[in-house]
Amino acid sequence: METRHLTYPDTPDAYPSVMVLGFFDGVHKGHQAVISHAKRVAAEHNLPVTVVTFDPHPKQVLSNKPDAVRYITPLSRKLKRIEALGVERCLVLTFTKELAGLSPQQFVDDYLIGAGAVHVTAGFDYSYGKFGEGTMETLPYHARDQFTTSIVTEQTRRGEKVSSTRIRKLLAEGQVDEAHELLGAPYVICGEVIHGDARGRTIGFPTANVLMDASYVMPRLGVYATRVKLQDGRTFYAMTNVGRRPTFYETGAVSVESHLFDFSEDLYGQVIEIEWIQFIRNERAFDGLDALVAQLKQDEVSARSILS
Incomplete structure (x- = not known):
């Protein structure tokens, strides 16, 4: 899997693909459902899949207790599990206060449209941009007709959300x-x-x-x-x-x-x-x-x- 680490204001090169958004700690069955959906869409369009994730966890940057954050899969293991699912490319965005301060539109312009997204998918509760104001419902608007979108619904087991x-x-x-x-x-x-x-x-x-x-x-x-x-x-x-x-x-x-x-x-x-x-x-x-x-x-x- 090709992996690129980017720190704002660095932005990715354009690379037409189906993009998957998420933090993916654990790469659990809910995350696997999102990636599997992206792979099906990618196969239909003969495109690779790009996962866009972050490191460190936003709470480490934005909370008053950064040392309290513990990972199910620290970055190196998370990348191994993502690669094992057949993902061809991963963008790891360094989570900083500057990145967190981007408007939803600027985040989409710089890291989705700018990265060559043809289709973008994520779980139903994914948010992006300053204060998490961007949601999967607003993503089609911020896409500026440059890519299509889809939402993967909540995955449950025994009546509870897989999270x-x-x-x-x-x-x-x-x-x-x-x-x-x-x-x-x-x-x-x-x-x-x-x-x-x-x-x-x-x-x-x-x-x-x-x-x-x-x-x-x-x-x-x-x-x-x-x-x-x-x-x-x-x-x-x-x-x-x-x-x-x-x-x-x-x-x-x-x-x-x-x-x-x-x-x-x-x-x-x-x-x-x-x-x-x-x-x-x-x-x-x-x-x-x-x-x-x-x-x-x-x-x-x-x-x-x-x-x-």
């Missing part, structure tokens, strides 16, 4: 299997394996201590059945703990530690991917190592059963 907000809530509740359904794939976070206190190795459960990118949405504290993908492409069943290790520490930062089943190699320095499959139990303190080891053995049985 990034809903997925974040599910992850915060530990419902990673429900999030999987809305994403169309397991939730994934990536991180580098770093040195920890090596305590797991002494009790028969060595773990990969993963330094997580702070921008990811973190699942609820607890133990999960997971799959871990290594840099060389191999994948292993695992159980992963997200928590503060209360058996050993009264307080502390949240850590992510994965115990890979049937694995004994050195992973230090590798960037691994963790696929979250199912919540097993809450994190809790144990009365000594024997009780902890007994529980870990039980967790492994549960995780293997889930993953198999």
Whole structure:
């Protein structure tokens, strides 16, 4: 996929295509429906598809709490998922206060008409321009007869809208299997394996201590059945703990530690991917190592059963 990063006032070259608009955090089933619609329109006109997205999230630029923004798919992963859907081109617009201040008409002139849009589509609730004054209802007017438009209706599951907000809530509740359904794939976070206190190795459960990118949405504290993908492409069943290790520490930062089943190699320095499959139990303190080891053995049985 050809990807171009633009920062206002830079504008794209004209490239006739069907354009898809959205932030696309998660590239979930609602987003996939919009992109699939664009691909059908593009096939009818023998044109490529261009996704127009933004980075960072508008809330990071416009809110008073920029550090509070967490992503289901940080930019690099979002682009991989968009490419996997068969999109030929992506424009990543750096979201700045200057870009946010453009009138709806100027945004359309510079980034849609100027980019060669033949047809533009988005979800029903997409907005653009200063204060989000441009909507999918006003887009035909702002198109100045230079392109046609279409709207993809709300996508629902079990009577609720499929949305990034809903997925974040599910992850915060530990419902990673429900999030999987809305994403169309397991939730994934990536991180580098770093040195920890090596305590797991002494009790028969060595773990990969993963330094997580702070921008990811973190699942609820607890133990999960997971799959871990290594840099060389191999994948292993695992159980992963997200928590503060209360058996050993009264307080502390949240850590992510994965115990890979049937694995004994050195992973230090590798960037691994963790696929979250199912919540097993809450994190809790144990009365000594024997009780902890007994529980870990039980967790492994549960995780293997889930993953198999």
